[in-house]
Amino acid sequence: MAEISELDEVDRSILKFLRENSRMSMQEMSRLSGIPDATIQFRLKRLKANGIIESFTIEVDPAAFGLDVMAIVLVQTEADKHDEAKMALSRLPEIIEVYAVLGEYDLLIKVLAKSLEDLNALINDKIRTIEGIEDLLEMVVVERIKEETTPVSIE
Numbered sequence: 577m578a579e580i581s582e583l584d585e586v587d588r589s590i591l592k593f594l595r596e597n598s599r600m601s602m603q604e605m606s607r608l609s610g611i612p613d614a615t616i617q618f619r620l621k622r623l624k625a626n627g628i629i630e631s632f633t634i635e636v637d638p639a640a641f642g643l644d645v646m647a648i649v650l651v652q653t654e655a656d657k658h659d660e661a662k663m664a665l666s667r668l669p670e671i672i673e674v675y676a677v678l679g680e681y682d683l684l685i686k687v688l689a690k691s692l693e694d695l696n697a698l699i700n701d702k703i704r705t706i707e708g709i710e711d712l713l714e715m716v717v718v719e720r721i722k723e724e725t726t727p728v729s730i731e
Contacts, residue, residue: 645694652709660708695714
């Protein structure tokens with residue numbers, strides 16, 4: 577996979593357009609940037625082939641599905657059951673992100689629920705019952721200040 581430092585201004589421009597609107601046409605990118613359509617098409621294929629662009633997707637508002645509660649949960653696992661626990665967590669549909677982390681806890685998960693009662697039931701009936709889970713630290717998100725995809729450039 578290419579590194580971000582290997583990308584030139586044309587690549588970065590294409591990525592910025594797509595980050596703002598993943599449905600933007602190549603013609604629109606060309607019109608706004610002055611980069612020929614054929615160049616944009618070639619660069620897009622190369623960015624996908626090199627793994628820079630992993631997928632084209634949409635963002636859905638969780639509240640549209642009644643998922644009004646978000647929580648961040650830190651998870652301690654038993655060392656010999658860590659892999660099984662992280663895989664079991666990743667299979668729960670209410671858990672939308674799972675990260676292995678360093679420090680006092682082993683995993684960080686992001687959870688969506690319809691209510692605090694549903695969150696409590698999820699934690700007690702599903703998460704805590706997974707073999708290998710030792711301890712949890714739950715934090716309910718009260719305000720989302722910033723949530724973005726990977727930045728195209730950091731200056």
